[in-house]
Each structure stands twice: as structure tokens, then as C-alpha cells.
Amino acid sequence: MADVFLRAMEALGRYEDRGLPFVAFLFRVARNAAIDKSRRTRPDLSVDELVNHPESGQNVEADAMRSIERTALMNAMAKLK
Missing domain, CATH: 1.20.5 (Single alpha-helices involved in coiled-coils or other helix-helix interfaces)
Incomplete structure (x- = not known):
């Protein structure tokens, strides 16, 4: 979970206020981190x-x-x- 906060801090400079709640930006960062983790840990089957x-x-x-x-x-x- 700490990696999600780190990613959010790193992505903060790319945040653009488009009228959406800031929490939506944070959820997107968390979602992308979860997807990345699942790709790294998914076992490959032959x-x-x-x-x-x-x-x-x-x-x-x-x-x-x-x-x-x-x-x-x-x-x-x-x-x-």
C-alpha cells in the first residue's frame, strides 16, 4: 500500500484539475498500481x-x-x- 502512496506523490505533478474530484485521480493511481502488481505476480501457464x-x-x-x-x-x- 505504501507503493500506491509513493506513486500518487510521483504522479501529483501530472494531475490536472478537470472538474473531477481529486479522489478520482487517487483511485486511478491505486487501480493502475493494482493492475501492475497483478501482472507481475500472475503465474504463467503453458x-x-x-x-x-x-x-x-x-x-x-x-x-x-x-x-x-x-x-x-x-x-x-x-x-x-
Whole structure:
């Protein structure tokens, strides 16, 4: 949080009064600092990690096979009618 105050002090010279509250300027500085920090600390994931660990926790391959089997079953049942 101290870095936000430091950034605000450094940016103070660039502040222009445009009829907006000064607190809006401070919030913008804090927002930009938070975005910068999240960019620095966000872990990078490889494509392989994303493929091997789907976020939903479901087995995508098994879901695809079930869908194919369901479609084949529905087609076979339609031919029986």
C-alpha cells in the first residue's frame, strides 16, 4: 500500500484539475498500481498445463465420447421407427 502512496506523490505533478474530484485521480493511481502488481505476480501457464488440467475438473475426452455415443444411439433409434 505504501507503493500506491509513493506513486500518487510521483504522479501529483501530472494531475490536472478537470472538474473531477481529486479522489478520482487517487483511485486511478491505486487501480493502475493494482493492475501492475497483478501482472507481475500472475503465474504463467503453458498450453500443456491447460490441456492436462481443465478448470472444470471434467474429463473432456470422456465427455466427447459420450456425446458421440449418444448421437449414434439416437440415430439408431430413429431408424427403428
